[in-house]
Amino acid sequence: MSTTTINPVTVTAASSERPATTTKLTGLTPHNITALTGLTGWTVTKTTATYSGNPTAALDAVQKRMDHVRSTEGGRATGYASLIAVRNKLRECSTGASHPAVTVTVKRAKKTTSPRTRTGSPTARLTRKRQTEYTTAELVLALETAWAAIRANHTDVPAVVIIVGSGTATKHAKYGHFAPTRWQHGEQRLAEVLISGEGLQRPVDEVFTTLLHEAAHALADVREIKDTSRQGRWHNQKFADLASELGLDATKDPKIGWSPCTLRKETATIYNSVLADLKKALIAYRHPEALGGQAKKNTNAVACACQCPRRIRVAKAVLAEGEITCGICDSTFEPDE
Numbered sequence: 001m002s003t004t005t006i007n008p009v010t011v012t013a014a015s016s017e018r019p020a021t022t023t024k025l026t027g028l029t030p031h032n033i034t035a036l037t038g039l040t041g042w043t044v045t046k047t048t049a050t051y052s053g054n055p056t057a058a059l060d061a062v063q064k065r066m067d068h069v070r071s072t073e074g075g076r077a078t079g080y081a082s083l084i085a086v087r088n089k090l091r092e093c094s095t096g097a098s099h100p101a102v103t104v105t106v107k108r109a110k111k112t113t114s115p116r117t118r119t120g121s122p123t124a125r126l127t128r129k130r131q132t133e134y135t136t137a138e139l140v141l142a143l144e145t146a147w148a149a150i151r152a153n154h155t156d157v158p159a160v161v162i163i164v165g166s167g168t169a170t171k172h173a174k175y176g177h178f179a180p181t182r183w184q185h186g187e188q189r190l191a192e193v194l195i196s197g198e199g200l201q202r203p204v205d206e207v208f209t210t211l212l213h214e215a216a217h218a219l220a221d222v223r224e225i226k227d228t229s230r231q232g233r234w235h236n237q238k239f240a241d242l243a244s245e246l247g248l249d250a251t252k253d254p255k256i257g258w259s260p261c262t263l264r265k266e267t268a269t270i271y272n273s274v275l276a277d278l279k280k281a282l283i284a285y286r287h288p289e290a291l292g293g294q295a296k297k298n299t300n301a302v303a304c305a306c307q308c309p310r311r312i313r314v315a316k317a318v319l320a321e322g323e324i325t326c327g328i329c330d331s332t333f334e335p336d337e
Contacts, residue, residue, distance in 0.1 A: 021053060021054045022050055022051065022052055022053070023050070023051040023053065023054060023055045023057075023058040023090075024048060024049070024050045024051075025048060025049045025050070025051075025086065025089075026047065026048045027047065028047050028048060028049060029082070031079065031081075031082040032049070032082045032085065032086060033046070033047070033049065034078075034079055034082070035065075035079035035080075035082035035083045035086070036049045036062075036082075036083075036086065039061055039062070039065055040061060041053060041057070041058075041061055042058075042061065055090050058090055059087060059090040059091060062083055062086055062087045062090060063087060065083060066080065066083045066084070066087060069083065076133075134283070134284055136164055138280075138281045139164060139200075139281045139282070139284075140162060140163075140164060141281070142277055142278045142280070142281035143162050143164070143195060143211065143278070143281075144162050145274065145277060145278075146208060146211055146271070146274050146277075146278055147160065147162060147193070147211060147215070149271060149274045150211065150212065150215050150246070153270070154215070154219070154245070154246060156219055156222055156223070157215050157218050157219060157222075158190075158191060158218055158221075158222055159190060160178075160190060160191045160192060160193045160218065161182070161183045161190050161191070161192050161193070162192075162193050162194075162195065163192060163193075163194050163195075164194070164195050164196075164197055164200075165194050165196065165197065166196065166197065166198070166286065166289055167194075167196025167197070167198045167199060168196070168198055168288040168289045169289050171336070172233065173196075173198070173288075174196060175195070175196050175198075175199035175202075175210045175213075176193065176194055176195050176196060176199070176210040176211070176213065176214050177192075177193070177194045177214070177232070178191060178192070178193055178214040178217035178218055178221070179191060179192045179194075179307070179308060179329075180221045180307070180329060181328070181329070182308075191218060191221065193211070193214045193218070195207070195210060195211070196286070197285055197286025198285065198286050198287070198288050199285075200282055200284065200285035200286065201285035204275050204278050204279040204282055205263045205268060205275065206263075207278065207282065208263065208271065208274070208275055208278060209248065209261055209262065209263045212243070212246045212247065212248050212261070212263070212267075213243065213248065213259075213261050215246055216239060216242040216243045216245075216246055216248070217239070217242075219242050219245070219246070220238065220239065220242055225238050225242070226238070227239035227242060228257075228307075229334065230334055231305045231306070231307070231309060231334050231336070232307055232309070233255075233256050233259075234256060234257045234259075235250070235256060235257040235258045235259040236257055236258065237258060239257070239258050239259075240252075240258035243258070243261050246267075247263070247264050247266070247267030247270070248261040248262065248263060248264065248267070249261065249262050249264055300315060300316070301313040301314060301315055301316070302314055302315075302316055302319055302335045302336075303335065303336045304319070304324070304333040304334055304335050304336070305333065305334065305336065306326035306328075306329055306331045306332065306333050306334075307326070307329045307331035308326060308328055308329045308331075310326060310328070310333075312324070312333055314333070319335070
């Protein structure tokens with residue numbers, strides 16, 4: 001969008017019968033015309049727009065349209081930059097309502113001959129630009145607030161470190177995970193709850209269900225209950241009981257057990273304000289990983305993983321001799337299916 005310039009304000013002489021004050025914009029670009037079309041009080045033609053009122057009233061009309069576009073479509077909406085250009089020029093007009101007619105000319109600026117100096121790589125410049133529009137701070141704060149609300153209603157749920165990351169970087173896609181003692185804070189070990197960026201495009205009640213799902217795993221860890229097997233993919237009846245305690249209804253899936261959960265209506269009512277705040281923060285989501293082709297499987301070894309999850313490959317004969325335990329999470333390395 002090109003910038004705009006303003007010509008000196010010209011005022012027509014007042015006659016004995018003073019006409020209604022009008023504000024006329026001339027030399028408009030097609031983008032300006034499109035942005036001003038439909039505004040109350042404005043009459044738009046091919047290259048001009050006339051407002052039946054003084055410049056202050058014209059400015060208010062443009063500002064109201066900008067506020068509406070900003071709140072409903074955001075600052076990158078089509079025509080928003082054109083509205084900014086018109087608003088800025090109207091602000092420069094200091095002529096008051098006592099004049100019978102005011103003409104404000106808006107022209108397209110000529111291209112500057114001096115090149116703009118740009119530093120950094122295109123990727124770095126793009127990152128900086130996006131960073132001014134969106135950050136994860138509000139999202140993480142909303143997730144942490146939701147976890148605090150869960151802990152307030154269920155005091156056995158421990159404090160955790162909440163992170164947002166990829167849920168499709170591994171073989172099995174996931175909306176979240178719970179990992180005990182993953183973080184170190186002074187002398188204290190803290191568990192980790194990951195919420196996948198790919199799952200943030202779901203409705204807010206489903207994202208909150210994922211938080212409660214991971215809270216059920218956290219309860220199992222605190223109470224030393226073995227609620228999963230097969231690298232955490234199979235959820236047993238004990239997990240279903242913990243999920244129910246937190247306000248979820250679990251259903252049994254033939255491949256992953258009692259993992260699928262839905263939020264009860266009464267639970268949603270309890271966390272109504274939390275869901276409202278979380279919904280406001282769900283304004284972006286992550287695209288899935290573009291994974292390459294799978295490597296050939298070694299039939300002489302078995303890929304196994306623990307709850308961390310760390311992965312190892314073990315000969316079938318060695319695995320058959322007995323369980324192999326992870327020294328970090330104390331869970332058993334189990335083969336992939």
